[in-house]
Amino acid sequence: xxxxxxxxxxxxxxxxxxxxxxxxxxDCFEAEDKLVFLVHPGDIHRAVGPGGVLVDRLKGMLKKEIxxxxxxxxxxxxxxxxxxxxxPKRVDFTxxxxxxxxxxxxxxxxxxxxxxxx
Numbered sequence: 001x002x003x004x005x006x007x008x009x010x011x012x013x014x015x016x017x018x019x020x021x022x023x024x025x026x027d028c029f030e031a032e033d034k035l036v037f038l039v040h041p042g043d044i045h046r047a048v049g050p051g052g053v054l055v056d057r058l059k060g061m062l063k064k065e066i067x068x069x070x071x072x073x074x075x076x077x078x079x080x081x082x083x084x085x086x087x088p089k090r091v092d093f094t095x096x097x098x099x100x101x102x103x104x105x106x107x108x109x110x111x112x113x114x115x116x117x118x
Contacts, residue, residue, distance in 0.1 A: 013037075013062065020061075021054050023047035026071045032116060034065035044070040079104060086114040 004027060006014065013035055014025045023043035029036055039047045047068045048055050055066050072078040079091045079102050090105040106114045 016062070017047075017058065020058060021047045021049065023068075034067055035062065036067045036069060038069050038071050041071055044068065075100070075102070083114060086110040 006028070010028050014028050017023070017025055017028070017037055023046045024040040025037050026040055027038040037047065055068060059066050070081045072081055075093065076091045080088050083104050083106065086106040087110065088104050088106055092103045093100045094103070104114065
């Protein structure tokens with residue numbers, strides 16, 4: 001597994017997240033003006049809280065949008081978890097360079113939101 005290094009700001013976000021939710025963070029990064037917390041399997045409900053209350057509190061506290069994703073070893077399962085809110089119908093992988101490219105199929109009504117256009 002590749003080594004992950006966090007800067008002090010990211011370590012602070014992880015500390016606050018873990019203290020407030022009790023969930024264990026596997027990774028944290030900033031993407032498209034939001035913080036993404038990748039939590040250990042089984043910790044997603046603890047991280048989000050009833051009705052999303054913990055995420056809402058953290059959004060207010062950190063003044064950032066937040067997405068919480070449950071980690072999975074399987075690339076397809078992890079991709080489905082990332083796109084959970086858009087009810088992915090299918091996930092296909094194709095080779096691209098030294099890695100793989102994921103194509104996620106969602107209901108057309110959700111497509112704009114899934115790709116960040118709405």
